[in-house]
Amino acid sequence: MQIPIGLLGCGTVGAGVVSLVRRRADRVANMTGLRPVIQKILVRDVHKDRGVHFEHEQLTTSAEDILGDPNIQIVVETIGGIEPARTYILEALARKKHVVTANKDLIALHGPEILQTAAANGVSILFEASVGGAIPLLGPLQENLTANEVTDLKGIINGTTNFILSKMTEEGLDFDEALALAQELGYAEADPSSDVDGLDAARKLVILASIAFHTEVHLSDVRVEGIRHVTASDVRYADEAGYVIKLLADGRDRNGRLSLSVRPTLIPKSHPLAHVSDAFNALFVRGDAAGDLMFFGRGAGRMPTASAVVGDIIALVRNLKLGVVTSWPYALAGSRKPVVDFEDDLYKFYFRLMAADQPGVFAQVAHLFGELRVSMETVLQKRVAGGQAEIVIVSHEIPGKLAHEVATRLRAMPNIAVEAVMPVEPVNE
Ligand SMILES: NC(=O)C1=CN([C@@H]2O[C@H](COP(=O)(O)OP(=O)(O)OC[C@H]3O[C@@H](n4cnc5c(N)ncnc54)[C@H](OP(=O)(O)O)[C@@H]3O)[C@@H](O)[C@H]2O)C=CC1
Ligand SMILES: N[C@@H](CC=O)C(=O)O
Numbered sequence: 001m002q003i004p005i006g007l008l009g010c011g012t013v014g015a016g017v018v019s020l021v022r023r024r025a026d027r028v029a030n031m032t033g034l035r036p037v038i039q040k041i042l043v044r045d046v047h048k049d050r051g052v053h054f055e056h057e058q059l060t061t062s063a064e065d066i067l068g069d070p071n072i073q074i075v076v077e078t079i080g081g082i083e084p085a086r087t088y089i090l091e092a093l094a095r096k097k098h099v100v101t102a103n104k105d106l107i108a109l110h111g112p113e114i115l116q117t118a119a120a121n122g123v124s125i126l127f128e129a130s131v132g133g134a135i136p137l138l139g140p141l142q143e144n145l146t147a148n149e150v151t152d153l154k155g156i157i158n159g160t161t162n163f164i165l166s167k168m169t170e171e172g173l174d175f176d177e178a179l180a181l182a183q184e185l186g187y188a189e190a191d192p193s194s195d196v197d198g199l200d201a202a203r204k205l206v207i208l209a210s211i212a213f214h215t216e217v218h219l220s221d222v223r224v225e226g227i228r229h230v231t232a233s234d235v236r237y238a239d240e241a242g243y244v245i246k247l248l249a250d251g252r253d254r255n256g257r258l259s260l261s262v263r264p265t266l267i268p269k270s271h272p273l274a275h276v277s278d279a280f281n282a283l284f285v286r287g288d289a290a291g292d293l294m295f296f297g298r299g300a301g302r303m304p305t306a307s308a309v310v311g312d313i314i315a316l317v318r319n320l321k322l323g324v325v326t327s328w329p330y331a332l333a334g335s336r337k338p339v340v341d342f343e344d345d346l347y348k349f350y351f352r353l354m355a356a357d358q359p360g361v362f363a364q365v366a367h368l369f370g371e372l373r374v375s376m377e378t379v380l381q382k383r384v385a386g387g388q389a390e391i392v393i394v395s396h397e398i399p400g401k402l403a404h405e406v407a408t409r410l411r412a413m414p415n416i417a418v419e420a421v422m423p424v425e426p427v428n429e
């Protein structure tokens with residue numbers, strides 16, 4: 001028996017889904033007696049070349065051809081963004097169709113509404129592709145690790161920024177060249193500013209933290225800083241001091257109080273995350289029973305993302321065979337753990353300053369560090385053009401709030417501009 005599927009959107013990810021469903025249909029049919037078939041595909045432009053042949057499928061520009069078709073039991077959304085994806089998904093769920101989506105924007109912002117609509121209609125919604133592309137993260141957190149109290153999530157969960165920073169570090173590409181390449185390879189979002197400004201990673205952290213910490217998490221709970229201000233000099237100086245710069249997502253649950261951040265962070269070269277390059281993603285998870293786990297793999301791109309989407313489709317076909325639905329109890333609990341800034345946590349900090357290249361200026365900086373009792377691990381002073389010198393300081397471990405005070409006091413000095421302040425990830429926490 002065939003299981004007709006409606007696909008909403010057929011771009012980078014959707015086209016991968018079409019070809020992978022075809023490749024796996026026989027195996028699923030042998031396994032379950034049910035054959036998934038992509039029956040209808042919603043796009044904006046039916047004439048566009050999508051790199052896949054549509055022999056049996058039918059392209060349409062009308063969502064109703066899918067949502068209103070009673071034979072379609074599974075709807076897969078790979079349009080992206082909030083609207084019209086949200087309306088289509090809610091409509092599909094209301095019409096008792098099971099849904100798979102890769103849309104982290106939507107799940108991060110409207111997850112509770114969507115999950116509750118699925119539950120109210122007795123259907124499943126799966127979204128493994130929304131975080132970490134091909135890497136199984138949501139399934140393991142929700143199922144295999146459910147016996148744990150998860151206390152820490154830490155990782156690189158945006159492929160585009162990791163690709164850009166890797167190309168800047170390893171090949172000396174400038175920011176714009178590296179971004180253009182990431183777009184060409186299909187890693188970036190339709191609006192790449194959500195990658196570059198850290199929002200994509202923040203949305204993924206919202207989804208991960210909701211599931212891992214059993215609470216509703218909002219995007220505004222995450223402190224977000226992107227990589228736009230990270231310069232080629234930062235990359236080079238970090239390298240000289242023994243670090244690489246990564247956009248790090250960090251979620252912690254300390255006795256029911258959460259701290260959530262996404263920010264550029266210096267990673268010691270000896271740290272496993274320092275070796276996660278290109279569009280690869282990695283996530284550390286710490287559970288009270290499991291201890292430390294690390295997940296690693298391709299976090300973006302056509303086939304890696306299709307792998308997760310089609311994995312969810314096959315899970316739904318199995319559900320249909322067994323007559324069960326997948327539920328997500330966290331979103332229904334409606335609990336809200338308090339979110340705080342762990343400003344007392346100790347980190348080394350990287351400061352890059354631009355200072356007048358005059359006698360006494362560095363002494364002023366050193367005096368301030370001494371006065372605030374912040375000792376320096378590394379100091380690099382470079383002469384640059386126009387009578388300005390760049391000073392790079394990596395401090396020993398200090399509380400976040402003290403790093404903030406150092407930066408504020410430096411900014412108040414007439415000859416000094418603070419160009420960058422970034423935390424350094426400890427090797428062993
Ligand atoms: N690219 C990646 O590596 C990853 C992407 N994702 C997520 O997957 C989703 C899809 O991303 P991606 O494939 O890269 O995006 P694309 O921009 O490549 O594809 C979007 C598709 O949706 C169609 N579409 C857009 N707007 C409408 C509309 N209003 N009505 C009907 N169809 C529409 C487009 O049609 P047309 O082609 O005719 O213009 C296109 O086929 C997003 O949620 C993204 O965040 C998740 C993980 C990784
Ligand atoms: N734009 C995203 C795609 C996958 O989620 C990324 O770069 O990670």
Ligand code: NA
Pocket residue numbers: 128129130131132133134135136137138308
């Ligand atoms: Na995933």
